[in-house]
Amino acid sequence: MPISRAAAAAAPVLSVVTVLLAVWYFAAVMLNSAWTLDRAERAEQAVGALELVADTLSQDRPRLPAPHQVAAEIWKTTVQKKITSKRSLVFHAWVTLSATLLGFAFGTALGVLLAVAIVHDRATDLSVMPWVIASQTIPILALAPMIIVVLNAAGISGLVPKAVISAYLSFFPVTVGMVAGFRSPAVHDIDLMKTYNANKTQVFWKLRLPASTPFLFPSLKVGIAASLVGAIVGELPTGAVAGLGARLLAGSYYGQTIQIWSALVVAALLAATLVSLIGSIERVVLARTGRAA
Amino acid sequence: MSGAPVIDARSLGLTYQTGDGPVLALQDVTLEVAKGEFVSFIGPSGCGKTTLLRVIADLEQPTSGEIRVNGMSPEAARRARAYGYVFQAAGLYPWRTIEKNVRLPLEIMSYSREEQAARVRRVLELVDLSGFERKFPWQLSGGMQQRASIARALAFDADILLMDEPFGALDEIVRDRLNEELLGLWDSTAKTIVFVTHSIPEAVFLSTKIVVMSPRPGRITDVIDSPLPRDRPLGIRDSAEFLKVAQRLREGLRAGDGGAD
Numbered sequence: 001m002p003i004s005r006a007a008a009a010a011a012p013v014l015s016v017v018t019v020l021l022a023v024w025y026f027a028a029v030m031l032n033s034a035w036t037l038d039r040a041e042r043a044e045q046a047v048g049a050l051e052l053v054a055d056t057l058s059q060d061r062p063r064l065p066a067p068h069q070v071a072a073e074i075w076k077t078t079v080q081k082k083i084t085s086k087r088s089l090v091f092h093a094w095v096t097l098s099a100t101l102l103g104f105a106f107g108t109a110l111g112v113l114l115a116v117a118i119v120h121d122r123a124t125d126l127s128v129m130p131w132v133i134a135s136q137t138i139p140i141l142a143l144a145p146m147i148i149v150v151l152n153a154a155g156i157s158g159l160v161p162k163a164v165i166s167a168y169l170s171f172f173p174v175t176v177g178m179v180a181g182f183r184s185p186a187v188h189d190i191d192l193m194k195t196y197n198a199n200k201t202q203v204f205w206k207l208r209l210p211a212s213t214p215f216l217f218p219s220l221k222v223g224i225a226a227s228l229v230g231a232i233v234g235e236l237p238t239g240a241v242a243g244l245g246a247r248l249l250a251g252s253y254y255g256q257t258i259q260i261w262s263a264l265v266v267a268a269l270l271a272a273t274l275v276s277l278i279g280s281i282e283r284v285v286l287a288r289t290g291r292a293a
Numbered sequence: 294m295s296g297a298p299v300i301d302a303r304s305l306g307l308t309y310q311t312g313d314g315p316v317l318a319l320q321d322v323t324l325e326v327a328k329g330e331f332v333s334f335i336g337p338s339g340c341g342k343t344t345l346l347r348v349i350a351d352l353e354q355p356t357s358g359e360i361r362v363n364g365m366s367p368e369a370a371r372r373a374r375a376y377g378y379v380f381q382a383a384g385l386y387p388w389r390t391i392e393k394n395v396r397l398p399l400e401i402m403s404y405s406r407e408e409q410a411a412r413v414r415r416v417l418e419l420v421d422l423s424g425f426e427r428k429f430p431w432q433l434s435g436g437m438q439q440r441a442s443i444a445r446a447l448a449f450d451a452d453i454l455l456m457d458e459p460f461g462a463l464d465e466i467v468r469d470r471l472n473e474e475l476l477g478l479w480d481s482t483a484k485t486i487v488f489v490t491h492s493i494p495e496a497v498f499l500s501t502k503i504v505v506m507s508p509r510p511g512r513i514t515d516v517i518d519s520p521l522p523r524d525r526p527l528g529i530r531d532s533a534e535f536l537k538v539a540q541r542l543r544e545g546l547r548a549g550d551g552g553a554d
Contacts, residue, residue, distance in 0.1 A: 188381075189386070191378075191380070192378065192380065195350060195352070195378040196374065196402065197374055197401075202401050206401065210388045210389075211386075211388075289388035290387055291387060
């Protein structure tokens with residue numbers, strides 16, 4: 001019974017969403033009431049409790065916009081705007097998404113190649129692995145402007161520098177996960193290959209790679225979320241022209257909190273969609289290879 | 294049973310270097326296995342029976358002595374794909390169906406597609422698993438998984454079958470049936486089988502030659518040439534001859550162990 005199963009799966013998610021919305025509304029009232037009370041005091045007016053709540057949830061530039069204000073803003077800037085418009089969130093989301101996907105592809109390819117090298121070559125394991133880990137201890141916010149400046153000086157601008165930052169963040173979980181995955185076969189699995197006199201290439205394609213799939217997908221999920229963060233961070237130092245990062249930056253320049261929050265929510269929805277897309281592929285692949293997800 | 298021995302070990306020794314000093318896993322092991330024999334290694338844990346099997350398979354290297362398999366070094370024999378190895382755990386790859394698991398060695402050894410299909414069909418029939426080609430390992434019982442693992446070892450043309458306690462984890466009834474089937478396979482394929490076990494009835498029922506081993510250091514204490522006929526129904530286990538061999542085996546094991554355990 002697919003309907004009841006879907007409902008059963010949705011129920012916990014929905015209850016968490018409900019709690020979050022309640023907390024969000026409560027916080028909006030608390031954070032925005034100072035401004036309302038301040039203005040009322042200057043006008044020497046008394047404010048009733050209901051008026052106070054109503055006002056805190058409908059300010060133009062609230063400290064914390066209420067969920068329905070964000071929802072209305074998203075509706076206005078997605079459905080009611082042409083997607084070619086500079087004010088369309090769909091346009092900005094697409095700019096960020098394209099950099100995310102390109103960076104994710106770079107990062108995954110790099111991550112898998114590094115893992116293959118690390119597993120097959122002891123020298124690489126000893127020399128490269130520490131650098132792989134060190135690379136992630138540098139704050140990406142410090143590194144991102146330099147990547148963009150350096151690539152720009154080399155004549156590369158636009159999508160690619162952002163994708164490079166995305167790749168920088170996303171290769172790491174893939175490398176770590178795939179190293180664990182390639183090393184997951186048990187001793188007797190490898191001994192079996194040895195009794196067949198299999199070469200390293202055969203051991204890789206027939207044993208290490210298929211054994212690593214349960215490790216691949218969790219890595220990809222972390223990797224694609226990191227890619228999105230990388231793309232957004234990559235948009236911040238470019239002077240904010242297009243993309244969700246640009247919307248965040250422009251919003252904070254002009255104190256447009258509703259704009260900031262709607263960009264944030266869209267980024268979160270985008271990440272959730274990408275992660276669940278990988279989850280769907282994971283289920284199909286694992287089911288086809290005899291392992292229920 | 295004539296001609297050069299299939300396995301010929303002379304004064305074989307293997308010492309592991311561990312943090313607590315050297316451990317003598319095998320000492321002065323001398324053994325000949327003729328073509329077509331069914332040889333069992335039996336002994337308590339730590340007696341080196343699995344180590345000896347792994348030395349034959351070139352999965353461990355002896356530190357002294359000499360060993361020839363099919364007249365060559367174990368490494369050359371392994372490279373020539375002289376043996377099929379059945380591990381204690383069935384060790385089927387969980388992402389492959391039964392059919393594809395059996396096909397694995399054939400893929401690695403570059404058999405043609407038609408040849409692969411024909412051989413898979415034949416060995417699955419041999420171990421009575423026809424109809425389970427498309428199942429994944431977890432869909433099969435432990436006994437069926439072990440049969441698939443034997444089929445995998447039989448799929449290519451190795452004339453030696455090395456088996457490391459293949460039925461150790463199975464219940465008595467399944468084990469009895471698989472023992473009977475294994476004897477049938479041995480009879481029909483004319484392979485040389487080396488079989489590691491810790492079960493006395495299993496060793497006596499299956500073997501033409503029983504090698505009794507004892508631990509600390511791992512060594513051979515007795516070699517029994519079985520007086521039982523080649524054709525053995527399960528009922529033979531109640532015969533006087535069977536019980537006599539089992540008795541000698543039990544005493545050998547007790548003596549070798551020095552009453553330590």
